[in-house]
Amino acid sequence: MIITLTTDFGLSDPFVGTMKGVILAIAPSASIVDITHDINSYDVMEGAFILDGAYRYFPEGTIHVVIVDPGVGSARRPIAMATQGHIFVAPDNGILSFVLDSDPRPTGTSAYHITNRSLFNSQISNTFHGRDIFAPVAAHLARGAPIDSVGPLIVDYKKKLVPKPRLIRPDTLLGTALRVDKFGNIITNIRPESLKGDFAIRVAGLEIRRRVSNYAEADQGEFFAIEGSSGYIELALNQGSAAERLNVGRGAEIEVETTGTNQ
C-alpha cells in the first residue's frame, strides 16, 4: 500500500523522517512517497493545488497524508476522506479543496472526523499532529483498518473557494497565477479552451499573443503561452524564468482578451 506525504515541514528538520518512522513501525510494508515538503509555511491553498496535480497519478486506493496546519492543536478537526477513488488524511482546513473541486463525484465522497485515539501515538503533542495523529492513522488505514474506524462520518468538512477566471468584459477573462514552478513558468488558472482563436494575455504590463506547443518552438527571450502538464495555460520563456523576468508571483492578475473571429 502506498502512502504519500505532502507538507510544509521542509527537509532540514527531522519532522518528515520521524513521520516515516511512525508509519513503518505500524505498517512495515507501506511504500512511502514524498510529493513535496516545500509548501510555503502555513499556505493551505498552495498545498491544495500541489496535491491536486499529483494524487491522480497514483493508483486508486493510495493514502495521501496532507499537512499544512496552522491550527495544529486547536479545535480544527483531523479528518480522513474517501474521494475520487483515493483516501486523504489531513487537517480539516480546506487543503482538499482542489481535489474536491475537480471532477466531483457527489456520491463518491465520504469524510470522517478522526477521533479514535486507539489509532494515535500513545503521547499526543499539541504541535506535531503529523507525527502523533496523521501518520499513525494513515498507517493503520494502510494496514487495512476501514476508514469509518477513525471516527464519525461528517458532512460539514471545510471546502475553500478554488480561484476561477471570471468574465470582466464580454471578450475578456480575469484569471490569476496559481503558482510559479521551479523553472519560472507561471501556472495560471486559465484553461486551454479559453485561448481559442486570436488572443492577448496581459500580465505585469506585458502582452503575450503567441501560443506554442512545446518550449523549444519559441525563440530565445520570447514570452509565450503553453498548455502545461497540469492542464492549465502557463506563461513561459524558452530556457529562462518568465516569473523572474516579469517579477510576477502567485496571485498576480492575468487578463485574457480573445479577439479572434474563429473562436
Place this chain on the structure above:
Amino acid sequence: MIITLTTDFGLSDPFVGTMKGVILAIAPSASIVDITHDINSYDVMEGAFILDGAYRYFPEGTIHVVIVDPGVGSARRPIAMATQGHIFVAPDNGILSFVLDSDPRPTGTSAYHITNRSLFNSQISNTFHGRDIFAPVAAHLARGAPIDSVGPLIVDYKKKLVPKPRLIRPDTLLGTALRVDKFGNIITNIRPESLKGDFAIRVAGLEIRRRVSNYAEADQGEFFAIEGSSGYIELALNQGSAAERLNVGRGAEIEVETTGTNQ
C-alpha cells in the same frame, strides 16, 4: 529491515543516492529512510540533536547511519553502537552524544570499532566513508551480520557534553537555543517542568511571560513559550518566525526566571 540516513551531505550532489545504491546492492530488501541531509556542514552537535529527535520513533532494531564527519580519512574511528534498542553506525566523534545522554541504560550500550574490511567496499576512498564504509557495514548489519562482526568492542567511544541549563541565581536558569526549526521556532534546552508557576523568559532583550498549549491560541504578533514536539520549551510566534524577528540563532542565551508562588 530499516536503515535511516542522517548526514550533512545535502541533496544536490550524488552522495546520498550513491550510498543508497551501495546499501541496496548488499541488502536489496532494506527500507531506506532519510532523516535529513541538511545538517550544517561539519556540525557534529547539530546532527546529534536532530538524530535524537527522530530515532526513537522508528521500530526497535532500526539501523541509523549518521555522518557528519570532518575527520573523514584521518585516525578517527568508525563505530557501530547498540544502545536504546537501536543500532547506530557513525564516526566516533560525539555525534551519538544526545542519544547516549537521554534515558541512559548503562547495561544496554555496547560499541564496536569498525575494522572488518570484508564488510567494506572493495576500494576505500579517503574522502567518502559514507559510501565506502558506513553504508556497506549498515547493509551487512541489515542482512543479519551480528554487530560484533564489525570489529573489537570498545568502551572509550567519544561522548560530548550535551548543553544543559544551569542555575545562575536561586530563581534563574541559563539555557540555550539548541536549534531553530523551519518555521522559525526557537528550540531551547529548557524542559517544560522548569516553567511551573509564573515565569519570565529573557532572550535577545525580549521578555516572554506567556505560555500557550497550541500556536493558534496566541494573538498575532505575540511571542510565547510552548512545549515543542521534542519535549523542550520552544519560543514562537503564531504564523511567524520568532527567530527571524528576534534575530536569534542556535547557541543564543536564554534566561528563565521563575517568580511565581505556585511553582
Place this chain on the structure above:
Amino acid sequence: MIITLTTDFGLSDPFVGTMKGVILAIAPSASIVDITHDINSYDVMEGAFILDGAYRYFPEGTIHVVIVDPGVGSARRPIAMATQGHIFVAPDNGILSFVLDSDPRPTGTSAYHITNRSLFNSQISNTFHGRDIFAPVAAHLARGAPIDSVGPLIVDYKKKLVPKPRLIRPDTLLGTALRVDKFGNIITNIRPESLKGDFAIRVAGLEIRRRVSNYAEADQGEFFAIEGSSGYIELALNQGSAAERLNVGRGAEIEVETTGTNQ
C-alpha cells in the same frame, strides 16, 4: 528492481512525486531511489557528470531515469540504452556522455528510440515527458519488458565531448572545474596520476603545491589538492569552502604544471 531518478525538476513542485506515482502504478514492487533533482535547470552536462559518479554503485541491471530536457516536446528523441551493465532511460541530448565515455565497452552498448506508445501514459503532454513517457517506460522495463520492446535500435545517439585536460606546454596541463560540491570542494577533470612528483596547480591567481590524503591532514585555511571520491583531483580547504574563497565555479580553468624530477 531498482529505478533511480536524476533530474533538474527540484523538490518543490509535484513533478518527482508524480513520476513515482506513475512508476508504482505500473511496477508496484519497484524500489525508487533519488540520485538528485537539483541539477541546474537545463544543464545537460551537469546531469551527465552527476549520473556518472553515482550509477556504478547500484547493482547491475538497475534502471536509471535521467531527465534534463530543454527540448521536451520537440523532435529530440527519447531513448533507452543498455551500457556498462545498466539501463538508462533519457532524452537523446548527450546526458549519457560521461557514462559512455568512462570504461567504454564497444560491444556492450545498445540504444533504442522509444516509440512504443503502448508503454506511455494514455495522455501525453508536451511539457512533462518525465511523467508521460520516461517514468512509464522505465516501469515497464522494471516489470520485465525487454529493452528492444521500446522501439527500433539506433546507432546515432548523441554523445557530447567530455571535457579532458590537454597539454598546453610540455610540462603543463590545462584542465577545468567540473563541479563544486556542497562543501565547496572544486572537482577538477584532472586525474590523480597527473600529479606525480612536484606540481603547481594554478587557479584564480592562486598556486597550490600541496597534496594531502585526507582533509584533516591540512592546516586551517590552507588550500590543497586531494583525490576525491569520484576519482578526480579536488581543490579544497579543511572545513571551509574553497570555491567560495577563490570565487571559482564550474568551468573555471585549472593549470597543472609538473616540475618534479620523480614524475
